[in-house]
Amino acid sequence: MFLKGISMDYKISKSEQTTQGYNRPGSTERAIEVTLGRRFYAEHKPDIELGAVMPYYHNTGDTRIIDKTDRQGEKLDASTLDYTGLSVLSISTIEHFWENGGSHQTAQDFLTRLFHESRTLLLTFPIGWDKELEKFVFGEHFPFFAYYWDKEWIYCDDTNPTKYTVFDFKYNSPKPFGNAIVCIHKNCS
Secondary structure: OOOOOOOOOOOOOHHHHHHOHHHOOOOHHHHHHHHHHHHHHHHHOOOEEEOOOHHHOOOOOOOEEEOOOOOOOEOOOHHHOOOOOOEEEEEOOHHHOOOOOOOHHHHHHHHHHHHHHOOEEEEEEEOOOOHHHHHHHHHHOOOEEEEEEOOOEEEEEOOEOOOOOHHHOEOOEOOOOOOEEEEEEEOOO
16 A cells, blocks of 8 residues: 555754744654655645645645645635546645634535545544544545554554554644544555
């Protein structure tokens, strides 16, 4: 599988720790997400990135960056775009989708449409930030895998049981920010 057992190939520099603002490059989840994002760029060259994360860490070339709140992104409503046949990357963005006047149902409808329309998809979010989203994702049986932090990033899925489950993790505990991430994927083989 595309991302199974991936080793961390990205180390965050001291300058990145102070210059990237809300992207929190020193957080545990951002380090593994950048590694996953780089692998996705190398193997699937996304047409669109939802949420401006990778422009801070990787040459995104001609990939369209859609982010209404970041200077790196086009100020478009992601829910109005057509994703048919496109390769899409989204790093820790969907959990914020319902904020600013949206609803959980809007985010769920968008995620379902995005999954069905896209050709390839890698979408991550941290466990513990949005329990409603987690219930929906796990209940809808989207193909997913997870990484959790236990002195290193450890891969798990339903065929690779571990001493933890992703449901046991909290946001900001015990380490700051995400201690486990879920990755929804489509055609990432």
